[in-house]
Amino acid sequence: MEMKGAGRSLAWLLATWAATRALLLLFVFRVFAFPGPDVTSDVSVIYRGWYEVLRQGTFPLDDVTWQYPPAAALPVLSPGVLPFLSYAHAFFVLACLADAVVLALLRYAGGRPDRSPRGAWVWVAGVPLLGPTVYARYDVMVTAVAVAALLAGTRHPRVMGALTAFGALLKVWPALLLVGAVRRRAWAAAAVTAAGLALLFAVSVPGAFAFLTFQRDRGTEVESLGALVFHVARHFGWRGEVLLNYGSIEFLGPHVDQVSTAALALTGAAFGWLLLWRVRATRFAPHTLADAALTAVLLFTVTSRVISPQYLVWLIGLAAVCLSYRASRMGPPALLCLLASFVTVLEFPLGFSHVVTSDWYGVTLLVVRNGLLVAATVTAARRLWRATAPPSAATPFAPRTTSAQETPVSS
Numbered sequence: 278m279e280m281k282g283a284g285r286s287l288a289w290l291l292a293t294w295a296a297t298r299a300l301l302l303l304f305v306f307r308v309f310a311f312p313g314p315d316v317t318s319d320v321s322v323i324y325r326g327w328y329e330v331l332r333q334g335t336f337p338l339d340d341v342t343w344q345y346p347p348a349a350a351l352p353v354l355s356p357g358v359l360p361f362l363s364y365a366h367a368f369f370v371l372a373c374l375a376d377a378v379v380l381a382l383l384r385y386a387g388g389r390p391d392r393s394p395r396g397a398w399v400w401v402a403g404v405p406l407l408g409p410t411v412y413a414r415y416d417v418m419v420t421a422v423a424v425a426a427l428l429a430g431t432r433h434p435r436v437m438g439a440l441t442a443f444g445a446l447l448k449v450w451p452a453l454l455l456v457g458a459v460r461r462r463a464w465a466a467a468a469v470t471a472a473g474l475a476l477l478f479a480v481s482v483p484g485a486f487a488f489l490t491f492q493r494d495r496g497t498e499v500e501s502l503g504a505l506v507f508h509v510a511r512h513f514g515w516r517g518e519v520l521l522n523y524g525s526i527e528f529l530g531p532h533v534d535q536v537s538t539a540a541l542a543l544t545g546a547a548f549g550w551l552l553l554w555r556v557r558a559t560r561f562a563p564h565t566l567a568d569a570a571l572t573a574v575l576l577f578t579v580t581s582r583v584i585s586p587q588y589l590v591w592l593i594g595l596a597a598v599c600l601s602y603r604a605s606r607m608g609p610p611a612l613l614c615l616l617a618s619f620v621t622v623l624e625f626p627l628g629f630s631h632v633v634t635s636d637w638y639g640v641t642l643l644v645v646r647n648g649l650l651v652a653a654t655v656t657a658a659r660r661l662w663r664a665t666a667p668p669s670a671a672t673p674f675a676p677r678t679t680s681a682q683e684t685p686v687s688s
Contacts, residue, residue, distance in 0.1 A: 287384070290397055294380055297405040298373055304409035305369045313626025316413045321365040323524070324415075327353050328364060336484035342524030347478035347485040348446035352415035372412040375421040376404060379594060382421075386428050386601045391563075396601030399611055403593035406618040407586060408626065416587040419444055420594035423451045423570075427598045430458065430566045438466025446474050450574060450591060456551055457569025459561050496520075496527035496537065498583040499632055500624065502647050503536040504528055508635040519633055525583060526633060540582045547576035550658070558665040564602035565665055571595040571607055572661045575614075575654040584647065586625045589618045592653075606660040613653035620646040 304311045323342065330337045331350050337343040356367035379400055387394040404411050411417055426440035437458070444451030445467075455467060478485040497503050499519060507517060507528045517530020551573055558565075574595055578588055596611035624632055624642040631639030 286394065290380075290384065290394070290401060294377075294401045297401070298376060301405060301409055301412055302369060302373060305412045306366065311409050311626065313629055316408070316410045316626050317365060317369075320368050320413050324353050324368065325364045328356070332357075334482060336482060336487055338484040338487050344488050344524065346446045346449060346488065347482065348443060348474065349415070349448060350482070352418045352447070355418075368415075369412045372415070372417050375418040376411070378421045379417075379424050379597075382424055382428055383597055383601055386598075391603055392601050393603045394601075396597040396599070399597040399600050399615070400593060403597070403615050403618055404590070406615065406622060407589055407593075408622040410586045410622075410625070411590055414587040414590075416448070416590045419448045419451065420590050422447065423454060423591070424594050424598055426451065426454055427567050427570055427595070428601075430454075430463065431563045434458065434460040434463035435466040438463040438468075439470040442467040442470035443474065445471060446478075450577065453573040453577060454566075454570045456555065456573045457561070457566040496522055496529045496533050496582075497540070498585070499526045499528060500586075500643065500646075501540070501582050501584045502579055502651070503540045503582065505640070505643060505647065506536055507533070508632075508640045508643065511635045519635075525585070537582050540580055543580035544577060547580050551576065554658075554662060554666070557662075557667075559667055560665045562604060562664075564599065564605040565661075567595065567598040567602065568605055568607050568657070568661050568664070571599050571610065572654070572657040575610070575650065575657050579647070579650050579654050584650070586621050589614070589621050593618060606664050607657060610653040610657040610660070613649050613656065617646050617649035617653065620649065 303309050305317050307317070327337050327340070327343060327350075330340075331354055336347070336350065352371075355371050356362070356364045359367035359370060362370065380397060383397040383400055384394070386392055387397050404417075422440055422444040426437045426444060429440065430437035438455070441451050441454045441463070444454070452467075455464060458464060475485075497507065499508075507515060507530075511517075515531065517528055517533060519526060520529055521527075522529060554569075571592070574591055578584060578592065581588075592614045596607060596614050599605045599607035600611055620642060624639070624646055628639055628642055632643060633639070
């Protein structure tokens with residue numbers, strides 16, 4: 278009976294994934310039109326343009342919208358492996374394949390002792406909540422690498438380190454997966470892999486690190502937490518502008534620099550909190566690696582000058598890994614991330630015109646979405662601290678003492 282129940286559960290999981298992903302493909306293939314602006318233009322226009330440049334053996338040196346680490350060239354070039362399809366259609370198929378890889382990894386991990394199939398269901402249910410944007414950006418491919426790294430972490434730290442380094446060279450944020458790694462082998466493998474790949478790109482392709490200079494004059498993106506200041510201020514006479522700037526819709530004008538600086542300061546504070554947590558933490562269970570990764574990425578997402586819809590793909594993937602462990606305490610933050618994903622699709626693309634004009638409907642959507650992300654961040658941080666720090670360090674300001682129940686950190 279138990280095996281029959283497990284088989285039925287797997288059948289429902291696969292059927293739900295197939296139905297929802299077929300719908301996403303129908304939207305990105307433009308068989309059905311999804312309301313709002315066309316989310317596939319990034320692939321058919323921007324990615325395709327980068328593809329043509331990269332094929333010539335150089336990075337897009339004159340395009341300030343290229344703001345990605347050098348390994349990002351790989352997903353941009355990947356549609357070339359399907360020459361019988363158009364560039365955009367090949368990209369969508371490969372994005373769906375990356376989605377399927379994540380499901381397979383989570384389903385396999387969920388079947389092991391002390392694990393749970395909840396993680397696979399979080400992924401299956403969470404991705405379609407974001408709408409077709411998921412397949413129209415390369416973030417789902419990066420998330421697949423991050424999920425593989427975390428799932429490998431407890432048993433194969435070197436594999437985790439190598440995958441984390443590769444993910445960081447795809448889109449930086451996977452470097453945060455190492456915040457909960459306690460084995461030096463993971464850090465060493467990450468350092469060696471990152472150095473080797475960076476050197477390879479630097480000597481083989483001109484402009485591999487030009488992206489580092491393309492973000493200095495950015496404003497505050499209209500969907501970020503800091504942008505709420507200007508959305509409200511526009512109703513009280515603020516004289517700034519909303520413009521396409523460096524590849525995203527941003528606020529430009531009076532006091533934008535100060536808000537952007539404040540966002541950077543908050544990011545610094547988030548890093549300081551993570552450093553303090555790592556110093557204080559003494560109890561590391563197998564699921565702590567994933568719990569810390571979700572917390573770290575939440576912290577850096579909410580303090581960023583940009584909170585694009587595709588960022589939620591990262592959070593869904595990390596939340597799914599957390600909930601593949603029965604002992605994980607990240608259930609409430611994961612639920613908040615799923616709710617934020619649903620509000621995100623209401624905000625983009627469905628209500629993006631309201632966001633750009635800062636009407637009260639658009640502002641309300643942003644307040645709710647960003648509020649859910651802040652709540653998820655605070656909840657995740659508190660739960661991570663309480664699960665890993667000694668009782669005497671229940672708050673960041675408590676003096677540290679040792680306890681006989683503490684689990685030593687292995688190397």
